[in-house]
Amino acid sequence: MDPATIAGLVIAFGALFGMITLEGSSIASITLPAPMLLVLVGTVAVGMAGSTLKDFVHAVKALPKAFTGKPPKPAESIEAVVALADKARREGLLSLEASAMETKDPFLRNALQNIADGTDGEDLRDLLDDAVEAKIKSDHTASKFFMALGGYAPTVGIIGTVVSLTHVLENLSNPDKLGPMIAAAFVATLWGLLSANFIWLPIGSRLARLSELEVDAMTLVMEGVLAVQAGSQPSLLRERLTAMVPEYRQQAVKGSERAESKKAA
Template identity: 65%
Template structure:
């Protein structure tokens, strides 16, 4: 689990609380039901209207991953592939059928089974590239959904403020209530901006980043598996895969 999103959002709302406290304001003045219902309910509603029902369901299913998702660790994949390279050189490609049956990752399972079945390298590459592209395209759906919510929320907040200000203008005959009513009117704009920048956009960026890391790892696995199929020495496979990973991502070599 990578808690970056949870920590970041908590710190963001903590900064908001600190500002409210330093300004000697009241948190209760910010948590008003009517503007929050409009901003959150309206944002989610127009997000649903802008796509398809499967898109929305995909976004809901991806939400836990945004907070609890584990970033891909390429060094684990490299170690596994180097072991497979050594196995193939000593036992042959058919021995990978056993590894395919035990593999938890469907992508690795398909790759190993195809090597054991004697699939040509070019055909295997096309198959794995198609799987990677499908994975990336699938991951873009929930990320784009939350990104869209981040774009709608501020505008809906402004709409809520306009509605509230209209109500204020209807009650100009009571000057004593104008101050609180005007202050309350801007709460909708506040929550529109806050929800976009504290929630929706960070969630979209997090899902996009996790997807990028996973796709990069899948690409690394593909190149490693193809090197294993070609019978490359384990040391060469290890060095080649490490060269594909940016500095600082891999632990220091033993």
């Protein structure tokens, strides 16, 4: 699990509570049930209203991934494909059918099975491209939903503040109560902005980034297996796939190469 999301949210809320404490206020002053209910529940509700039921369910199921999702490791994908290239050169493409049964990755399994079945290279590329495109659309639906919540939340918070201020105006005859009531009214706006920037937008961004990394890994595998089908030499294939990985993520790949060199020695 990559701890970035959990660590970031903990630090962000910690900074907020630290500010409240340093100003001599109380956490209870912003954790009022009524505005929190309107902002949190109302935001999710209008987000669902602006989507479809299936999209909403899909987004909810994708939510845990924002906290527990693990970015794919390019080194593992590259070494797996290079091993397949070496096996194909030694035993033939039909041997990849056994590898297809052993792999847990459905995308790689499908690619290897099609290679073993003799699928044409262009047809296989089209098939894998369609799978990648379907993955992009599916992931975009989930991330877009949470990004939309980040847009709705501040407005819902303002609605809550307006409702509370209406109640304040009804009690102008009680000046002693006006201060606390006005302060409570703005809690809704606070939670609208807070939930948007501390919860919904980070979750949407996290899901989008994980999707990008997973799509990159799928593209890496796709280019690799197509090269295997074409009879690419394993060492050249490793260099080609490594070149497809951004430089800041190549460290793991280079570390894997050094480990292989030590084993060979």
